[in-house]
Amino acid sequence: MPYDKSPPYPPEDFLTVRYEELLDFVRSVFLKLGVPEEDARTVAENLVTADLRGIESHGVARLRRYVDGIRKGAVKVRPNIRVVSEGPSFALIDGDSGLGQVVGNFSMRLAMRKAGESGLGFVTVRMSNHYGIAGYYAMMALEKDMIGISMTNSRPLVAHTGALGKWLGTNPIALAAPTATPPPFVLDMATSVAPIGKMEEYSRLGRKIPLGWGIDAEGKPCDDPDVIMREGALLPLGGLGELFGGHKGYGLAIMVEILTSVLSGAAMLREVGQTEAPQPANVGHFFMAIDVARFMPVDEFKGRMERLRESLKKAPLHPEFERIWIHGEKSYLTSLKRIEEGIPIHRRVMEGMKLVASEVGVRFPWE
Amino acid sequence: MPYDKSPPYPPEDFLTVRYEELLDFVRSVFLKLGVPEEDARTVAENLVTADLRGIESHGVARLRRYVDGIRKGAVKVRPNIRVVSEGPSFALIDGDSGLGQVVGNFSMRLAMRKAGESGLGFVTVRMSNHYGIAGYYAMMALEKDMIGISMTNSRPLVAHTGALGKWLGTNPIALAAPTATPPPFVLDMATSVAPIGKMEEYSRLGRKIPLGWGIDAEGKPCDDPDVIMREGALLPLGGLGELFGGHKGYGLAIMVEILTSVLSGAAMLREVGQTEAPQPANVGHFFMAIDVARFMPVDEFKGRMERLRESLKKAPLHPEFERIWIHGEKSYLTSLKRIEEGIPIHRRVMEGMKLVASEVGVRFPWE
Numbered sequence: 131m132p133y134d135k136s137p138p139y140p141p142e143d144f145l146t147v148r149y150e151e152l153l154d155f156v157r158s159v160f161l162k163l164g165v166p167e168e169d170a171r172t173v174a175e176n177l178v179t180a181d182l183r184g185i186e187s188h189g190v191a192r193l194r195r196y197v198d199g200i201r202k203g204a205v206k207v208r209p210n211i212r213v214v215s216e217g218p219s220f221a222l223i224d225g226d227s228g229l230g231q232v233v234g235n236f237s238m239r240l241a242m243r244k245a246g247e248s249g250l251g252f253v254t255v256r257m258s259n260h261y262g263i264a265g266y267y268a269m270m271a272l273e274k275d276m277i278g279i280s281m282t283n284s285r286p287l288v289a290h291t292g293a294l295g296k297w298l299g300t301n302p303i304a305l306a307a308p309t310a311t312p313p314p315f316v317l318d319m320a321t322s323v324a325p326i327g328k329m330e331e332y333s334r335l336g337r338k339i340p341l342g343w344g345i346d347a348e349g350k351p352c353d354d355p356d357v358i359m360r361e362g363a364l365l366p367l368g369g370l371g372e373l374f375g376g377h378k379g380y381g382l383a384i385m386v387e388i389l390t391s392v393l394s395g396a397a398m399l400r401e402v403g404q405t406e407a408p409q410p411a412n413v414g415h416f417f418m419a420i421d422v423a424r425f426m427p428v429d430e431f432k433g434r435m436e437r438l439r440e441s442l443k444k445a446p447l448h449p450e451f452e453r454i455w456i457h458g459e460k461s462y463l464t465s466l467k468r469i470e471e472g473i474p475i476h477r478r479v480m481e482g483m484k485l486v487a488s489e490v491g492v493r494f495p496w497e
Numbered sequence: 498m499p500y501d502k503s504p505p506y507p508p509e510d511f512l513t514v515r516y517e518e519l520l521d522f523v524r525s526v527f528l529k530l531g532v533p534e535e536d537a538r539t540v541a542e543n544l545v546t547a548d549l550r551g552i553e554s555h556g557v558a559r560l561r562r563y564v565d566g567i568r569k570g571a572v573k574v575r576p577n578i579r580v581v582s583e584g585p586s587f588a589l590i591d592g593d594s595g596l597g598q599v600v601g602n603f604s605m606r607l608a609m610r611k612a613g614e615s616g617l618g619f620v621t622v623r624m625s626n627h628y629g630i631a632g633y634y635a636m637m638a639l640e641k642d643m644i645g646i647s648m649t650n651s652r653p654l655v656a657h658t659g660a661l662g663k664w665l666g667t668n669p670i671a672l673a674a675p676t677a678t679p680p681p682f683v684l685d686m687a688t689s690v691a692p693i694g695k696m697e698e699y700s701r702l703g704r705k706i707p708l709g710w711g712i713d714a715e716g717k718p719c720d721d722p723d724v725i726m727r728e729g730a731l732l733p734l735g736g737l738g739e740l741f742g743g744h745k746g747y748g749l750a751i752m753v754e755i756l757t758s759v760l761s762g763a764a765m766l767r768e769v770g771q772t773e774a775p776q777p778a779n780v781g782h783f784f785m786a787i788d789v790a791r792f793m794p795v796d797e798f799k800g801r802m803e804r805l806r807e808s809l810k811k812a813p814l815h816p817e818f819e820r821i822w823i824h825g826e827k828s829y830l831t832s833l834k835r836i837e838e839g840i841p842i843h844r845r846v847m848e849g850m851k852l853v854a855s856e857v858g859v860r861f862p863w864e
Binding site: 215217218219220222248249250252254277289290291292293294295297298303305307315317319321323324340342343345348349367368369370371373374375377378379380381382384385387388392393394395398399400420422424425426431434435437438441442445446447448449450451452453454455456457 | 582584585586587589616617621644656658660661662665670674682684688691707710716734735737740742744748749755759760761762766767787792793801802804805808809812813816818820821822824
């Protein structure tokens, strides 16, 4: 039975578009803005992959931000991405305020090339922008039978343990590993309890969020996504305080900050800017590629991943659950369905894209 | 005012011993069991560092396990630790069933040497044993102004999202980074809500644990640490189900499993054995060292870490908290106090050490 991890709700608010059409449209927008052919394809693929995998918060819904960033001049369409320093297995990259997806693609490819040559590629990046879903870059490694890792810092949204207000980003961690049969293992998680995209989604639907996702300006648990976004903060994975491990989510967010920004020279914490602001956001990323073949035959590794998955899936089922999932499985099944049946896009997102099309001067194919 | 992250409770159940005395005693036990001088020092340092930093669950309270492992023959006192494959920045190690601390020390030193030579050291390890606190190895990197990372898999204790029973280990993640002034940043966290050591501690005190740390055999939230240890399971960071991110803790545990065991060939999930069992435990570890100086001047990096810490600490205080902490700070302050005033050891742990002393045939200095 086809599965959708994020079925359109309410269905009448959504239009369904074909994957290729959406890809073409997004690419045409960036092309028109002066982004080179290959880079425009990269950005389009990154955004539409998010929609395909049911992570709408990071898909074409954010097109406006990237477009505005370019038009305000903070995001360069032809950045001079350069390697600041490097060794056989590492590099430090300056993204020159290019699109996060372009800088990310360049940097992950470099990590993979170094992994091909030396077994390992470790790349930290400064002067970039919002790069879309972290999992996209981790998954790039799969085509070379490598393990891929990707992290990014982001604008402040999370209150750390004991604090009020927004200080840390949702600082996601992604890891992809190849398996003998699909889907590959793909972990792609914000280090906050819930991602900011969920706030936007609940806000759009006029729904309350579960108590425990965020706090208001005074630090009280808050179920209003708008209050959290406006004056409160998200909570780190583990929640408020230390009792259920909130200090661990806080620590993971700092780990991401160290690898993406402290080490690269990117903006840290509240210094991280917005893509659509007039100043460079100076976002920091981290990428790693590990060439499995240097450690054991690729088939053996894939077989072990398969065995790991099967062991976890054959565990006795908890009575409150219908199924045991593994990371990347829901998104994979969603992408199979959406490749086949099309991608549901919210009317408001369609309207936003239409406006972008008319502003930029490209054809909007869904009149 | 001196701080202790884990003050002795109730105080009358504890004896206070000097750091050096405890170190000497533990070393003498391993020496007597045939562990070479330098290795005995490594194991003793690892265990006593845990007690010094207020992580008693991983300190001398576990001496018996290591001793039994050696006496039953599953843990080798003179292992032939070998490099199975390597490149300029990576290595795969076979620990030959040596003590986890000995294999860990060897492997982290190798990671640091590779980092010194190439900027980066990435080492995955099979055929090891329980290696004590993960943070110990991450902190080794600090002496060379490197970032240190350490992970290990462990015997099954955690029920993954949707499952009943123990499947994943508490699979900890540790990262240490140097700062301009002490304490350094030291994250050392189990990927479960609470570590197994907390169950043992609450059980010893006859106390209930907070609902949300674990489940019983039927999957119901359980506040009895003995039930959790006997027939239930710990929950992954984020708790039961996906609402508060339990699938994230589950995913982090798999990430650790991939880097420590899938990639190294170590035992996975329920295959991981016990140190004190007759068969090799085949525990897997992962170590990484990053030479900060290849990315920016060391002083600049340390200054940035300092600025990160100061920014987080100057945030407005949440009304329910007394102070904003950063990772490694509580353990650092505890170690300062305990170096000065001595380490509190529970009477039952003292009795256990006394018994070990008489069995092994070394002097017990606290008669």
